[in-house]
Amino acid sequence: MNSALPNASLTRRGFLAVGTGTLAAIVLASCAAPPRYITPTGAAVRAGELARGGTGRIMSVDLIASPTQIDLAGTVANTWSYGTVPGSTIRLSAGDTLRAKLRNALPDDTSVHWHGLALRNDMDGVPGATQAPIAAGNDFNYEFVADQPGTYWFHPHVGPQLDRGLYGALIVEDPNEPLTYDDEWVVILDDWLDGVTGTPDEVLKELSGGMGGMMSGSGSHMMMGTRSDLLGGDAGDVAYPYFLINGRPPADPETFTSTPGKRIRLRIINAGSDTAFRVALGGHRLTVTHSDGYPVNPVDTDAILIGMGERYDALVTLGDGAFPLIAAAEGKNANALAIVRTGSGQTPLSASSIPELTRTVLTASMLSAVSHVALATRSVDREITATLSGSMMAYDWAINGRRFDPANPMAGALGVQQGERVRLRIENTTQMWHPFHLHGHTYQHVGGGPRKDTSIVLPGKTLSVDFDADNPGLWAAHCHNIYHAESGMMTILGYLAS
Ligand SMILES: [Cu+2]
Structure with missing residues (x-):
C-alpha cells in the first residue's frame, strides 16, 4: 500500500493539509499514513551539533573537484580528482570544526560524503537525502564538528564518481593519543580503470544490463570467475587494469622511507569500488589497533582483509632492508604495491609475492572493541x-x-x-x-x-x-x-x- 502513496517526503502533516473532511478520513482509515521523518536541517540536527561542542578551532580547506590526469607509470589517463589522486589528506584534532569549501568544476553534479564520521546530518553529502546535488560550476560549504578521533575518508556520493580519482583521507587526531609510535603513513588502496579501459559510467551501464549484455559480446568491463575463500565465493564484478597504493601502480610505487626499529602507525583505507584487498608487509607482522577509526584490543596478524570503505590501523616495527607492502586484489590475481625502505637492500620486484599473504589473515570477526x-x-x-x-x-x-x-x-x-x-x-x-x-x-x-x-x-x-x-x-x-x-x-x- 505504501508504494502506491505519493512520495514519502510528503509528510503526514502535508497529507492532512491537502485533504479535508471525509476524504482525509477515508484515506487515513484505509491505509496507514506514511511515516514522518525529521529533516536534515531541522531543530533535532541543530541541537545535536550544538551538543558536540568542540574546541572552536576551525580547519579550513578548499576542495576543487575537476577534470585532471593521473600518470600511471607513464600511461596518462584522464580522470576527475580533487587536484591529485588521492586528494591531499585533511588532518584535524578531535573536536575541531572542518570548514571545507567544495567547488564543483566537473561537468556533472557532485557532493562530498565524509565517510565514517558521526557528523551533523545536513553535511553528510547525500543528494536527495541530506542536500541538493551541487551542480556543475557551483560551490557548497561543508562545516561540521569532527568530535571522534580516527581514520576516515571523503568521496562523492553521486553516481559512480567514487571510482574516479575523487577521494582522500580524513584523519582526526586524538589530542590524548594513547598509542606511541614514531611516524604514521596513510595507505590508500584503489582499483583503477578510469581513463584507461573506460569510465565508471560506462562500467555501470554495461553491468546494469546484467550478464545478458556480457554474453551478447558487448561487454568488456565485467569480470567473471573471481573466487575468494575468505569472501565466500565471488570476489568482484569488475575488471581493473591497475591496482594502486596512494595513486601509484606497482611499476612506479610509492616508497616509504624510515630507519630500522622505528614503530610506524599504518592507516589503511580501501577506496576501491569493487575490490577487497589482502594487505601485508613482507618480513613483518602487523598489530591491528583500530577498525574504522575506533580502537580494538590489539591483535597480531600477518595480513588484513579490507573491504571497500573499511579502514584498519596497524602498528609495525620496521626491520632493516627494503620490503614490499602488498595489497593483493582479493580473487583478482593482481597486486597493488608500495615499498618500505629502511636500509640499502635491493628493491623488491613488484611481481613477487610474500608468505605473509597466506598466513594469518585478519578479518573483523577476530576483533573486539576496547572497553x-x-x-x-x-x-x-x-x-x-x-x-x-x-x-x-x-x-x-x-x-x-x-x-x-x-x-x-x-x-x-x-x-x-x-x-x-x-x-x-x-x-x-x-x-x-x-x-x-x-x-x-x-x-x-x-x-x-x-x-x-x-x-x-x-x-x-x-x-x-x-x-x-x-x-x-x-x-x-x-x-x-x-x-x-x-x-x-x-x-x-x-x-x-x-
Ligand atoms: Cu554489494
Missing part, C-alpha cells in the same frame, strides 16, 4: 532488518526487496526513534559478499565485536550490529560496492518525527 568504546549494556529497543538481494545475472541489487530510487529516496526507509538502542540485522541472501556501510553511526558487531561503520557480510550470512540512535537525521545505508549501490542496494535509515 571505553564498547556500547554500554542495555536492552535492544528496536530491531530492524536489511535483507540484501540480487544477482550478477540481472544486476538487480536491492534492500528489503526494493531497489533504491533516488527520485523517491524515503520509500522503504528504515525508521528509528532518537534515543533507542537499535539492532540492525544485515541479511545477505545473495551469492556474493557485500561491504555494508551505515552513515552517521559507528555500530558494534553483536557479541562484543569491533565498532565499525562498514562491514563485510558474507553470502548467505546475517551480520547483527547494535547502535545507539543518537545522531538524528536521514542516513544512507548501502553496499559500498559502488556498482551495487548505484544499481539499487541502498536505503535510508530515518529518524522518525515524534
Whole structure:
C-alpha cells in the first residue's frame, strides 16, 4: 500500500493539509499514513551539533573537484580528482570544526560524503537525502564538528564518481593519543580503470544490463570467475587494469622511507569500488589497533582483509632492508604495491609475492572493541532488518526487496526513534559478499565485536550490529560496492518525527 502513496517526503502533516473532511478520513482509515521523518536541517540536527561542542578551532580547506590526469607509470589517463589522486589528506584534532569549501568544476553534479564520521546530518553529502546535488560550476560549504578521533575518508556520493580519482583521507587526531609510535603513513588502496579501459559510467551501464549484455559480446568491463575463500565465493564484478597504493601502480610505487626499529602507525583505507584487498608487509607482522577509526584490543596478524570503505590501523616495527607492502586484489590475481625502505637492500620486484599473504589473515570477526568504546549494556529497543538481494545475472541489487530510487529516496526507509538502542540485522541472501556501510553511526558487531561503520557480510550470512540512535537525521545505508549501490542496494535509515 505504501508504494502506491505519493512520495514519502510528503509528510503526514502535508497529507492532512491537502485533504479535508471525509476524504482525509477515508484515506487515513484505509491505509496507514506514511511515516514522518525529521529533516536534515531541522531543530533535532541543530541541537545535536550544538551538543558536540568542540574546541572552536576551525580547519579550513578548499576542495576543487575537476577534470585532471593521473600518470600511471607513464600511461596518462584522464580522470576527475580533487587536484591529485588521492586528494591531499585533511588532518584535524578531535573536536575541531572542518570548514571545507567544495567547488564543483566537473561537468556533472557532485557532493562530498565524509565517510565514517558521526557528523551533523545536513553535511553528510547525500543528494536527495541530506542536500541538493551541487551542480556543475557551483560551490557548497561543508562545516561540521569532527568530535571522534580516527581514520576516515571523503568521496562523492553521486553516481559512480567514487571510482574516479575523487577521494582522500580524513584523519582526526586524538589530542590524548594513547598509542606511541614514531611516524604514521596513510595507505590508500584503489582499483583503477578510469581513463584507461573506460569510465565508471560506462562500467555501470554495461553491468546494469546484467550478464545478458556480457554474453551478447558487448561487454568488456565485467569480470567473471573471481573466487575468494575468505569472501565466500565471488570476489568482484569488475575488471581493473591497475591496482594502486596512494595513486601509484606497482611499476612506479610509492616508497616509504624510515630507519630500522622505528614503530610506524599504518592507516589503511580501501577506496576501491569493487575490490577487497589482502594487505601485508613482507618480513613483518602487523598489530591491528583500530577498525574504522575506533580502537580494538590489539591483535597480531600477518595480513588484513579490507573491504571497500573499511579502514584498519596497524602498528609495525620496521626491520632493516627494503620490503614490499602488498595489497593483493582479493580473487583478482593482481597486486597493488608500495615499498618500505629502511636500509640499502635491493628493491623488491613488484611481481613477487610474500608468505605473509597466506598466513594469518585478519578479518573483523577476530576483533573486539576496547572497553571505553564498547556500547554500554542495555536492552535492544528496536530491531530492524536489511535483507540484501540480487544477482550478477540481472544486476538487480536491492534492500528489503526494493531497489533504491533516488527520485523517491524515503520509500522503504528504515525508521528509528532518537534515543533507542537499535539492532540492525544485515541479511545477505545473495551469492556474493557485500561491504555494508551505515552513515552517521559507528555500530558494534553483536557479541562484543569491533565498532565499525562498514562491514563485510558474507553470502548467505546475517551480520547483527547494535547502535545507539543518537545522531538524528536521514542516513544512507548501502553496499559500498559502488556498482551495487548505484544499481539499487541502498536505503535510508530515518529518524522518525515524534
Ligand atoms: Cu554489494
